[in-house]
Amino acid sequence: MEIKPKMKKNVQEYGLYTLLVIVQGVVLSTYNPVAAIIFMCLLGVVLYRALRVNEARTYEWNEYIESLSIKMDETSKKTIESRPIPICVIKFNGKIFMYNELFSEIAGKRSLLNEDIDEIFEDIELDKDLNEGKEMYTDIVHNGRQYTVIYKVIKNGEDSSSDYMMILYMIDRTEYRKMRKQYLDNKNVIGIIEVDGYDEVLKSAREENRSLLTMDIERTLSELETTSKAALKRISGGRFFIVMTRKELKKLESEKFEILDRIRNINRGNSLPVTISFGIGVEGETVADNFKMATGALDLALGRGGDQVVVKTNDNFAFYGGKSKAIEKKTKVKSRLIGHALREIIMQSEHILIMGHRYPDMDAMGAAVGIYDICKSCDKKANIVLSSINEAIDIFGNKVRKNEYYKGIFINHSDAIELCKKDTLVVVLDTHRPSFTECPELLDISEKIVVIDHHRRGVEFISDTVLLFHEIYVSSTSEMVTELIQYMDQDIKINKLTADGLLAGICLDTKNFAFKTGVRTFEAASFLRRIGADTIEVKKLFNSDISDFIVKAEIIQNTKIINNRICIGYTTSEIDNVNIIIAKAADELLSIRDVDASFVLGQKEGKIFISARSLGDINVHVMMEKLGGGGHIDIAGAQLKNVSLQKAYKMVHEIIEKYLEEENQKEEK
Ligand SMILES: Nc1ncnc2c1ncn2[C@@H]1O[C@@H]2COP(=O)(O)O[C@H]3[C@@H](O)[C@H](n4cnc5c(N)ncnc54)O[C@@H]3COP(=O)(O)O[C@H]2[C@H]1O
Numbered sequence: 001m002e003i004k005p006k007m008k009k010n011v012q013e014y015g016l017y018t019l020l021v022i023v024q025g026v027v028l029s030t031y032n033p034v035a036a037i038i039f040m041c042l043l044g045v046v047l048y049r050a051l052r053v054n055e056a057r058t059y060e061w062n063e064y065i066e067s068l069s070i071k072m073d074e075t076s077k078k079t080i081e082s083r084p085i086p087i088c089v090i091k092f093n094g095k096i097f098m099y100n101e102l103f104s105e106i107a108g109k110r111s112l113l114n115e116d117i118d119e120i121f122e123d124i125e126l127d128k129d130l131n132e133g134k135e136m137y138t139d140i141v142h143n144g145r146q147y148t149v150i151y152k153v154i155k156n157g158e159d160s161s162s163d164y165m166m167i168l169y170m171i172d173r174t175e176y177r178k179m180r181k182q183y184l185d186n187k188n189v190i191g192i193i194e195v196d197g198y199d200e201v202l203k204s205a206r207e208e209n210r211s212l213l214t215m216d217i218e219r220t221l222s223e224l225e226t227t228s229k230a231a232l233k234r235i236s237g238g239r240f241f242i243v244m245t246r247k248e249l250k251k252l253e254s255e256k257f258e259i260l261d262r263i264r265n266i267n268r269g270n271s272l273p274v275t276i277s278f279g280i281g282v283e284g285e286t287v288a289d290n291f292k293m294a295t296g297a298l299d300l301a302l303g304r305g306g307d308q309v310v311v312k313t314n315d316n317f318a319f320y321g322g323k324s325k326a327i328e329k330k331t332k333v334k335s336r337l338i339g340h341a342l343r344e345i346i347m348q349s350e351h352i353l354i355m356g357h358r359y360p361d362m363d364a365m366g367a368a369v370g371i372y373d374i375c376k377s378c379d380k381k382a383n384i385v386l387s388s389i390n391e392a393i394d395i396f397g398n399k400v401r402k403n404e405y406y407k408g409i410f411i412n413h414s415d416a417i418e419l420c421k422k423d424t425l426v427v428v429l430d431t432h433r434p435s436f437t438e439c440p441e442l443l444d445i446s447e448k449i450v451v452i453d454h455h456r457r458g459v460e461f462i463s464d465t466v467l468l469f470h471e472i473y474v475s476s477t478s479e480m481v482t483e484l485i486q487y488m489d490q491d492i493k494i495n496k497l498t499a500d501g502l503l504a505g506i507c508l509d510t511k512n513f514a515f516k517t518g519v520r521t522f523e524a525a526s527f528l529r530r531i532g533a534d535t536i537e538v539k540k541l542f543n544s545d546i547s548d549f550i551v552k553a554e555i556i557q558n559t560k561i562i563n564n565r566i567c568i569g570y571t572t573s574e575i576d577n578v579n580i581i582i583a584k585a586a587d588e589l590l591s592i593r594d595v596d597a598s599f600v601l602g603q604k605e606g607k608i609f610i611s612a613r614s615l616g617d618i619n620v621h622v623m624m625e626k627l628g629g630g631g632h633i634d635i636a637g638a639q640l641k642n643v644s645l646q647k648a649y650k651m652v653h654e655i656i657e658k659y660l661e662e663e664n665q666k667e668e669k
């Protein structure tokens with residue numbers, strides 16, 4: 001309103017004139033007092049009238065201005081009132097300025113002018129962005145109904161002094177949401193259940209107990225069928241097919257698939273525990289999609305050691321359980337079959353490229369020279385792809401390099417990429433993650449890939465293999481390659497240093513025959529001993545410098561023990577082989593009494609390395625998976641980029657706490 005300043009100005013001028021006239025009156029009074037009094041009285045009357053007229057004009061002016069804006073509001077009011085959806089206009093301070101009847105019905109109040117929108121809808125959150133015309137959305141619940149509020153900023157008028165306001169449209173989504181939830185809840189979920197090592201488990205019970213064992217399994221699963229309102233059907237021996245709804249799946253997920261524990265508790269004197277692998281497909285477009293996803297999920301569950309549930313959605317996997325160690329299978333049939341197949345593939349290839357994981361360790365390297373010797377015995381040219389000899393393999397690597405037998409064995413990445421053709425055989429060892437291999441480019445070029453690995457399956461997997469040898473219950477890739485050598489039809493000649501390398505691989509991954517060591521591990525070791533492996537030479541391959549001992553001491557010094565059970569330590573020393581030292585330190589921390597698991601962190605080249613170890617009760621594989629790592633149930637690791645050591649330490653600490661918390665909850669149940 002422009003009128004006020006002008007009024008003030010006018011009054012000031014009136015004052016000046018009045019002052020002048022009064023001065024005149026005073027001067028006049030010295031000449032003629034009577035005339036002066038009459039003059040003064042007339043002046044009073046005139047002034048009074050002037051003031052009254054002024055007041056009346058201001059009032060009229062204000063009336064006029066207000067009527068103008070009311071007229072303007074009247075038009076917009078009409079449009080708003082006629083709209084068939086609830087609408088309201090609020091000022092930027094949240095006060096209601098205008099609304100229609102539908103809106104007041106929702107709000108549950110007739111008169112809403114100047115009320116605060118926040119007080120009517122408690123959970124409303126409006127983004128007060130001065131972005132004129134941009135449509136924004138927020139969801140609220142009011143009186144048990146769900147609304148989507150569409151709102152935008154508008155200007156009340158054309159000129160720069162006009163006010164910004166917000167217009168809100170309320171869309172009632174209650175019915176839609178209800179139907180959507182019902183639709184999603186009732187969508188189908190397909191599952192395939194496999195009893196892990198069904199035949200072996202049955203055989204592990206006395207003959208007369210076997211039928212009881214199968215009955216127990218069936219009864220437990222049909223309980224699941226009933227409680228989940230599902231349909232269950234046995235497909236073959238230890239395989240079942242199950243269909244249920246998503247609503248029921250959610251219940252199973254929220255109780256973390258108790259069925260795993262119930263199955264594991266079955267006891268009919270069987271020496272092997274009963275466990276299941278359960279693959280579930282959900283969110284697929286069709287039933288066929290869900291079935292396909294369930295099959296993939298089951299493979300993944302089995303590849304991770306069984307005793308777990310894998311739920312596959314369109315773009316994700318969720319894992320439940322997986323606490324048991326995989327059981328060593330006594331049959332060597334598979335090694336013989338694979339050995340035979342591998343020889344055939346090698347014979348059909350001109351050139352073989354062998355690679356392990358990045359930063360190869362003695363297991364990968366031992367297995368690599370083992371495959372190299374197989375190729376050599378078949379008169380084929382082979383190379384090991386290696387960018388540089390790292391500290392984990394330096395003693396062995398340099399011995400190989402100097403040895404005439406292995407002349408020209410190592411090639412670097414660029415040479416390998418140049419050499420690699422479509423039909424070049426690429427043998428990947430000690431990993432199944434494409435991105436984790438020494439030279440991932442080769443996997444894109446070659447159409448002939450063989451993978452030999454013993455790690456529990458992660459989500460990422462080399463899929464197009466001509467031959468896959470993936471056994472998670474063996475100690476090491478070196479053990480697997482040793483078996484292949486043993487069972488290949490051809491007479492394979494193994495160099496003594498190769499035998500040392502293979503034995504070193506087994507020693508490393510079993511921590512000198514303490515972990516994951518089965519009957520077959522000793523058999524492989526004794527085979528290697530027979531063909532010339534020297535245990536003292538193997539031990540020397542692992543010797544370390546005094547500086548390593550000092551860093552290890554630093555780690556042990558700052559190790560913290562949580563709940564008397566889990567160790568966490570770190571080093572800030574950025575030495576080259578820090579990843580090996582933390583691995584060794586993590587191994588050693590397990591020797592502390594009562595300690596079940598250990599985690600050690602280190603850093604180099606802007607990357608954080610984490611080594612995790614466990615005596616078996618705690619699954620460090622899933623804990624490291626949370627950080628993008630992997631490994632085995634008892635030996636795992638992860639690497640992190642773009643985080644500080646402190647941050648990484650905190651992350652690991654939180655994972656440990658969460659684990660202990662979940663375990664507590666389980667115990668309380
Ligand atoms: N991002 C990721 N994704 C998937 N898997 C991941 C991963 N990061 C680590 N892993 C897996 O976790 C296991 C533990 O790794 P870590 O480096 O602690 O421990 C490694 C290695 O650093 C350690 N090591 C190597 N040389 C050693 C030596 N001279 N003395 C003691 N330990 C040694 O022995 C362990 C060998 O274990 P293994 O190869 O069977 O399995 C490894 C590794 O393959």
Ligand SMILES: [Mn+2]
Nearest residue numbers: 363430477509
């Ligand atoms: Mn290994």
